[in-house]
């Protein structure tokens with residue numbers, strides 16, 4: 001879809017617009033939005049409402065062919081629910097209807113004239129970004145590996161977003177940012193959806209290299225030998241059972257002042273999680289190809305902020321490997337020494353995410369970060385706690401971290417990618433006690449996502465840190481199985497606000 005901003009004012013009126021289709025909003029009580037009124041000079045829209053063919057309920061729609069009084073070939077009426085208080089959910093459900101209609105419309109070009117600054121508690125920027133991201137989401141297909149692609153000849157290919165002339169400059173800027181975000185989400189989704197025999201640690205590394213080349217980012221990929229020299233005994237223990245070589249990927253977007261401390265993103269990159277010797281049950285195990293969605297969100301976020309040319313220093317770090325069973329794999333009971341020097345008793349080889357992250361979290365100390373955010377499909381327990389709507393957000397509970405937590409929560413809310421804060425209190429640390437090492441890698445079933453965060457917390461005491469558990473939000477199961485691109489919006493929003501952009 002080719003998006004653009006179209007300015008309109010009294011000279012350049014909507015009623016004179018030539019278009020294959022203009023989409024306008026109507027409300028539940030038969031009221032018309034400003035754009036709908038402008039197209040209703042001959043009463044064609046009012047009559048359609050009177051006929052009862054459309055209710056005005058959110059998500060309802062009616063397509064009118066060349067209504068009298070307009071110069072457009074079609075007018076699409078979209079229900080927005082109650083007037084004065086268009087909720088963000090109603091706006092999004094109208095967008096979903098738009099996607100349904102536009103993908104099979106007999107016009108290749110359309111105009112979008114919904115009340116973009118009339119959504120309750122949201123602004124024009126939110127509406128434009130949400131429009132772009134939702135429509136791109138609806139059009140996204142994962143058919144690279146299907147021999148027959150879906151026919152994409154029909155439907156709208158060019159979409160102009162109508163805004164007031166005074167707001168056009170702002171809108172263009174927001175549109176560019178929205179497109180960059182959508183591109184980042186697409187990359188994240190594509191990586192997530194790729195099968196684990198293709199999307200290996202080596203594949204993630206080559207994706208990072210490609211991204212670096214295209215956007216002039218710094219990139220480094222450390223191999224097993226270098227990881228051994230760094231004494232990453234915990235990370236390396238997870239790779240033991242796999243034939244795929246581990247990769248430790250570092251990406252740098254240095255858009256800020258030379259001396260300003262970077263934001264560091266650390267993404268879990270398990271390209272397939274069998275559980276290892278603590279083997280997972282067979283049903284649904286294919287979904288453990290998504291265990292690299294933390295890594296994918298880091299790459300997607302870099303794609304977005306690089307295209308935006310964000311004025312901020314950001315470093316992305318991805319420990320990538322597979323968790324496989326074999327004669328060489330870690331056993332339950334093994335004790336390993338992490339890069340930090342702390343020893344870990346591996347009581348369950350399926351709690352491998354924390355084992356690769358802890359060494360990455362130690363590695364990033366060298367950057368003297370302003371803040372470190374790790375992103376991981378870390379625990380099934382997080383899905384039990386929060387379901388599929390909210391990402392789990394974990395930080396310590398002092399003033400600095402409360403502030404960081406609020407920053408991340410607000411960033412998610414603004415970009416429709418919400419998180420919910422969970423406790424990281426000292427009392428939970430007791431569950432990680434080991435009789436034989438400094439800690440165990442599991443804390444038992446109670447509060448499983450919290451004890452996982454507490455494990456990571458032990459490796460992050462030298463900087464400000466937050467952990468995002470995306471086990472419930474990174475992908476969808478069932479008929480609509482597929483990666484969601486989350487939390488690229490939350491992370492991008494967070495970084496944009498830090499850069500004041």
Ligand code: BES
Pocket residue numbers: 273275291348350351352353377378379380381383442443448471472
């Ligand atoms: N990648 C999984 C977490 C996961 C499981 C995410 C299911 C989404 C859906 C992680 O490596 C894992 O296996 N965690 C274990 C931890 C347990 C052994 C303490 C889990 O959640 O069962």
Ligand code: MN
Pocket residue numbers: 273275323349350351352353
């Ligand atoms: Mn696991």
Ligand code: ZN
Pocket residue numbers: 270273291350352353377378
């Ligand atoms: Zn895992």
